[in-house]
Amino acid sequence: MTYEELLTEIALSDERFIVMTAENRALVRNIPGKLGNRFIDTGITEQTMIGAAAGLALRGRIPVVHALASFLSMRAFEFIRTDAGIPGLPVKLSSFIPGFLSDGNGPTHQALEDISLMRGIPNMTVFAPADEDDLVKMLPQIWTHSNPSYVRINTRKTNYIHAPFEWGKAEVVSTGDDVTILTYGLMFEQALIAVEMLKNEGLSVGLVSLRSLKPVDERAILEVTRNSKLTVTLEDHFLSGGLYSIVAEVLLKHGLTANILPFALNERWFKPALLPNVLEYEGFTGKQIAEKILGYKTFYKQPGMAVPQFAE
Amino acid sequence: MQNVIANTTDLEAIALKVREHIIKMSTDGGCFVGASLSAADLIVYLYSEFLNINKNNLDDPDRDYLFLSKGHDVPALYGTFVEMGLLEADRLKNHLSVSDNIYWHPNTKIPGIEFHSGSLGHLPSVAIGVAMDLKIKGGTNKVVCIMGDGELNEGTCWEAVLVANAYKLDNLIFVIDRNQFQANMATEDLIPLEPLHDKFTAFGAAVKRINGHDFDALHEAFSAYPFQDERLNVVIADTVRGKGLLSIERRADRWFCNFNATEVDDLLKELHGEHLTQLTSETLVVR
Numbered sequence: 001m002t003y004e005e006l007l008t009e010i011a012l013s014d015e016r017f018i019v020m021t022a023e024n025r026a027l028v029r030n031i032p033g034k035l036g037n038r039f040i041d042t043g044i045t046e047q048t049m050i051g052a053a054a055g056l057a058l059r060g061r062i063p064v065v066h067a068l069a070s071f072l073s074m075r076a077f078e079f080i081r082t083d084a085g086i087p088g089l090p091v092k093l094s095s096f097i098p099g100f101l102s103d104g105n106g107p108t109h110q111a112l113e114d115i116s117l118m119r120g121i122p123n124m125t126v127f128a129p130a131d132e133d134d135l136v137k138m139l140p141q142i143w144t145h146s147n148p149s150y151v152r153i154n155t156r157k158t159n160y161i162h163a164p165f166e167w168g169k170a171e172v173v174s175t176g177d178d179v180t181i182l183t184y185g186l187m188f189e190q191a192l193i194a195v196e197m198l199k200n201e202g203l204s205v206g207l208v209s210l211r212s213l214k215p216v217d218e219r220a221i222l223e224v225t226r227n228s229k230l231t232v233t234l235e236d237h238f239l240s241g242g243l244y245s246i247v248a249e250v251l252l253k254h255g256l257t258a259n260i261l262p263f264a265l266n267e268r269w270f271k272p273a274l275l276p277n278v279l280e281y282e283g284f285t286g287k288q289i290a291e292k293i294l295g296y297k298t299f300y301k302q303p304g305m306a307v308p309q310f311a312e
Numbered sequence: 313m314q315n316v317i318a319n320t321t322d323l324e325a326i327a328l329k330v331r332e333h334i335i336k337m338s339t340d341g342g343c344f345v346g347a348s349l350s351a352a353d354l355i356v357y358l359y360s361e362f363l364n365i366n367k368n369n370l371d372d373p374d375r376d377y378l379f380l381s382k383g384h385d386v387p388a389l390y391g392t393f394v395e396m397g398l399l400e401a402d403r404l405k406n407h408l409s410v411s412d413n414i415y416w417h418p419n420t421k422i423p424g425i426e427f428h429s430g431s432l433g434h435l436p437s438v439a440i441g442v443a444m445d446l447k448i449k450g451g452t453n454k455v456v457c458i459m460g461d462g463e464l465n466e467g468t469c470w471e472a473v474l475v476a477n478a479y480k481l482d483n484l485i486f487v488i489d490r491n492q493f494q495a496n497m498a499t500e501d502l503i504p505l506e507p508l509h510d511k512f513t514a515f516g517a518a519v520k521r522i523n524g525h526d527f528d529a530l531h532e533a534f535s536a537y538p539f540q541d542e543r544l545n546v547v548i549a550d551t552v553r554g555k556g557l558l559s560i561e562r563r564a565d566r567w568f569c570n571f572n573a574t575e576v577d578d579l580l581k582e583l584h585g586e587h588l589t590q591l592t593s594e595t596l597v598v599r
Contacts, residue, residue, distance in 0.1 A: 108430030108431040272415035280410075
């Protein structure tokens with residue numbers, strides 16, 4: 001099932017749902033014809049769209065709102081915080097092309113602080129599915145929960161079949177004594193590749209996909225940092241405010257420390273290019289991640305990667 | 313015939329070259345070809361005839377300024393830069409390569425780009441800041457900001473018009489590339505903008521509306537700068553999205569295009585008046 005099929009099914013079965021977009025139709029191409037006046041396109045007006053979503057929510061509606069990640073999380077930030085956050089209205093944000101997924105657009109379109117911004121809003125919940133299968137498994141609970149939500153939309157396909165989603169729980173793919181990779185969203189794809197290579201090198205390797213950044217699965221993080229000699233945080237986000245910060249906050253809260261290797265963008269935006277080239281240039285392919293953890297080069301071949309079929 | 317331009321033929325020849333550059337950039341990852349083709353004549357005119365900007369005066373504080381706010385039409389700007397001698401033609405082949413800085417939106421690593429853009433409705437206000445400083449310091453520089461018509465959905469564009477009016481910025485010119493489309497919808501089918509002339513006039517601007525592909529009309533309009541003392545200048549340039557390529561002109565589904573090599577060859581022939589191109593590449597789902 002695709003994102004659009006799921007949204008169509010849920011919206012058709014529940015009159016409360018309104019599908020909104022600030023002229024970003026890539027995810028909802030066929031929905032106008034199916035939902036009629038419960039589809040609202042406000043044009044390129046992210047702030048007005050969020051205010052209107054709050055007004056609709058005030059009337060008992062559940063607006064599912066679409067825009068590019070950087071414009072949704074940043075241009076409309078104060079509207080999200082003030083109009084959805086303060087009253088705790090169930091405005092459901094679907095954030096398109098977050099992180100590396102904005103590939104060739106450039107820094108204006110790079111949402112690398114969205115997790116940081118969104119988790120700072122009281123009442124807001126924040127999610128990052130690993131792929132389309134994960135996305136479709138997570139969304140029904142997210143959309144029917146009473147709080148506002150922010151979801152890093154990721155419709156890429158991997159071969160991994162995810163476990164059912166549990167609210168506030170991470171997905172523990174594997175456990176390992178030597179190294180465990182904590183990740184979320186798009187980077188899951190590369191983490192799977194890195195884990196295979198590390199296992200082939202004889203290491204005991206774990207992999208955890210956070211899924212929910214807020215509420216965050218503190219127990220999963222504490223188990224990893226306690227049981228694994230090295231914990232890797234892997235994210236297409238700025239180093240500040242994302243998973244690395246979350247792990248630091250959780251450890252500090254429990255008076256603990258751990259051996260952490262972060263993969264994130266430190267005080268810089270990434271080089272704009274097509275996605276596979278971005279990952280290679282920035283050192284975020286599975287092979288590069290594995291080699292940095294190992295501290296030496298290997299002869300493994302980095303598998304090819306599908307280029308996204310959309311642009312902004 | 314004071315307002316008739318001397319070298320219309322030359323400008324048409326430059327614009328044709330710029331369109332060739334745009335078409336060549338619309339492959340191997342693609343670009344926003346339709347919006348680039350609509351803005352090409354405007355940009356060529358402004359750099360060739362109106363603005364005091366050239367490869368030798370980029371560091372001169374007395375030069376003019378051009379801010380490309382719509383951003384995604386940057387292939388038209390890079391193509392023009394090549395024809396002005398600001399950018400080596402070969403570098404356009406680095407489009408989307410990690411070895412260069414040529415991608416879907418403008419950035420200041422390319423000499424001649426005044427400010428990065430891509431997030432709509434930002435540069436009208438940046439241009440205001442520059443125009444304000446020129447008023448404070450007494451400079452005669454002209455400040456042009458090119459905006460898309462879809463971009464006018466963003467409230468900050470209208471805030472900028474209000475502020476420009478309040479500060480009587482007659483050294484500032486907002487140029488609207490009125491190509492009738494935003495992403496993959498007609499503007500009037502989504503968020504209607506008309507009557508656009510009246511809207512700007514009501515906000516206090518001095519407005520001219522012209523055919524943005526007619527160099528004589530462009531020249532006549534811009535020769536009248538400043539249109540009125542102490543008023544923001546606005547030029548609404550009526551244009552055609554995809555101008556020059558009948559096979560994509562005014563087509564809602566041909567906003568962002570990633571053509572294959574054969575299509576690029578055929579489109580280049582089409583540009584020079586040969587038959588229509590048979591497009592087989594997938595219509596990309598954008599926006």
